[in-house]
Amino acid sequence: MSIVWDRHVSNGIRELGYDIQNKQLVVVLPGGVRRYYAPVxxxxxxxxxxxxxxxxxxxxxxxxxxxxIEVAGYQ
Incomplete structure:
Protein backbone atom coordinates (compact mmCIF):
# COMPACT_ATOMS: atom_id res chain seq x y z
CA MET A 1 0.00 0.00 0.00
CA SER A 2 1.45 3.34 -1.08
CA ILE A 3 -0.43 6.20 0.54
CA VAL A 4 -0.17 9.92 -0.19
CA TRP A 5 -0.73 11.90 3.05
CA ASP A 6 -2.18 15.36 3.59
CA ARG A 7 -1.52 16.77 7.06
CA HIS A 8 -3.80 18.94 9.22
CA VAL A 9 -6.82 19.12 6.96
CA SER A 10 -9.01 20.76 9.63
CA ASN A 11 -9.68 20.70 13.35
CA GLY A 12 -12.00 17.69 12.97
CA ILE A 13 -9.85 15.78 10.46
CA ARG A 14 -6.16 15.68 11.34
CA GLU A 15 -4.92 13.85 8.25
CA LEU A 16 -6.10 12.30 5.01
CA GLY A 17 -4.36 9.51 3.21
CA TYR A 18 -5.17 8.09 -0.20
CA ASP A 19 -3.91 4.96 -1.95
CA ILE A 20 -4.48 5.57 -5.66
CA GLN A 21 -3.86 1.98 -6.72
CA ASN A 22 -6.34 0.42 -4.26
CA LYS A 23 -8.72 3.41 -4.07
CA GLN A 24 -8.50 3.43 -0.28
CA LEU A 25 -9.05 6.52 1.86
CA VAL A 26 -7.64 6.90 5.37
CA VAL A 27 -9.21 9.53 7.62
CA VAL A 28 -7.30 10.32 10.81
CA LEU A 29 -9.53 11.93 13.43
CA PRO A 30 -8.47 13.78 16.60
CA GLY A 31 -6.93 11.37 19.08
CA GLY A 32 -5.27 9.40 16.27
CA VAL A 33 -8.34 7.30 15.38
CA ARG A 34 -7.90 5.96 11.83
CA ARG A 35 -10.81 5.01 9.62
CA TYR A 36 -10.24 3.21 6.35
CA TYR A 37 -12.72 3.30 3.45
CA ALA A 38 -12.81 1.63 0.03
CA PRO A 39 -13.54 1.93 -2.76
CA VAL A 40 -13.25 5.72 -2.81
CA ILE A 69 -12.63 -1.66 5.75
CA GLU A 70 -10.31 -3.45 8.17
CA VAL A 71 -6.58 -3.00 7.69
CA ALA A 72 -4.19 -5.35 9.49
CA GLY A 73 -2.60 -3.63 12.48
CA TYR A 74 -5.18 -0.84 12.67
CA GLN A 75 -8.74 -0.46 13.88
Whole structure:
Protein backbone atom coordinates (compact mmCIF):
# COMPACT_ATOMS: atom_id res chain seq x y z
CA MET A 1 0.00 0.00 0.00
CA SER A 2 1.45 3.34 -1.08
CA ILE A 3 -0.43 6.20 0.54
CA VAL A 4 -0.17 9.92 -0.19
CA TRP A 5 -0.73 11.90 3.05
CA ASP A 6 -2.18 15.36 3.59
CA ARG A 7 -1.52 16.77 7.06
CA HIS A 8 -3.80 18.94 9.22
CA VAL A 9 -6.82 19.12 6.96
CA SER A 10 -9.01 20.76 9.63
CA ASN A 11 -9.68 20.70 13.35
CA GLY A 12 -12.00 17.69 12.97
CA ILE A 13 -9.85 15.78 10.46
CA ARG A 14 -6.16 15.68 11.34
CA GLU A 15 -4.92 13.85 8.25
CA LEU A 16 -6.10 12.30 5.01
CA GLY A 17 -4.36 9.51 3.21
CA TYR A 18 -5.17 8.09 -0.20
CA ASP A 19 -3.91 4.96 -1.95
CA ILE A 20 -4.48 5.57 -5.66
CA GLN A 21 -3.86 1.98 -6.72
CA ASN A 22 -6.34 0.42 -4.26
CA LYS A 23 -8.72 3.41 -4.07
CA GLN A 24 -8.50 3.43 -0.28
CA LEU A 25 -9.05 6.52 1.86
CA VAL A 26 -7.64 6.90 5.37
CA VAL A 27 -9.21 9.53 7.62
CA VAL A 28 -7.30 10.32 10.81
CA LEU A 29 -9.53 11.93 13.43
CA PRO A 30 -8.47 13.78 16.60
CA GLY A 31 -6.93 11.37 19.08
CA GLY A 32 -5.27 9.40 16.27
CA VAL A 33 -8.34 7.30 15.38
CA ARG A 34 -7.90 5.96 11.83
CA ARG A 35 -10.81 5.01 9.62
CA TYR A 36 -10.24 3.21 6.35
CA TYR A 37 -12.72 3.30 3.45
CA ALA A 38 -12.81 1.63 0.03
CA PRO A 39 -13.54 1.93 -2.76
CA VAL A 40 -13.25 5.72 -2.81
CA UNK A 41 -12.92 7.50 -6.17
CA UNK A 42 -10.05 9.95 -6.43
CA UNK A 43 -12.42 12.86 -7.04
CA UNK A 44 -14.14 12.23 -3.68
CA UNK A 45 -10.78 12.29 -1.90
CA UNK A 46 -9.75 15.46 -3.76
CA UNK A 47 -13.05 17.19 -2.98
CA UNK A 48 -12.68 16.30 0.70
CA UNK A 49 -9.13 17.65 0.88
CA UNK A 50 -10.03 20.92 -0.87
CA UNK A 51 -13.39 21.48 0.85
CA UNK A 52 -14.02 24.61 2.90
CA UNK A 53 -15.83 22.46 5.48
CA UNK A 54 -14.26 18.99 5.17
CA UNK A 55 -16.02 17.56 8.25
CA UNK A 56 -19.43 18.30 6.71
CA UNK A 57 -18.44 16.78 3.37
CA UNK A 58 -17.02 13.73 5.18
CA UNK A 59 -20.33 13.21 7.01
CA UNK A 60 -22.41 13.75 3.86
CA UNK A 61 -20.45 11.67 1.34
CA UNK A 62 -18.27 9.13 3.16
CA UNK A 63 -19.27 8.17 6.71
CA UNK A 64 -22.00 5.54 6.52
CA UNK A 65 -22.13 5.64 2.71
CA UNK A 66 -18.80 4.14 1.64
CA UNK A 67 -17.82 0.81 3.22
CA UNK A 68 -15.33 0.98 6.09
CA ILE A 69 -12.63 -1.66 5.75
CA GLU A 70 -10.31 -3.45 8.17
CA VAL A 71 -6.58 -3.00 7.69
CA ALA A 72 -4.19 -5.35 9.49
CA GLY A 73 -2.60 -3.63 12.48
CA TYR A 74 -5.18 -0.84 12.67
CA GLN A 75 -8.74 -0.46 13.88
Missing amino acids: PYDVYSALFHATFPERLYQETIEGKIPR
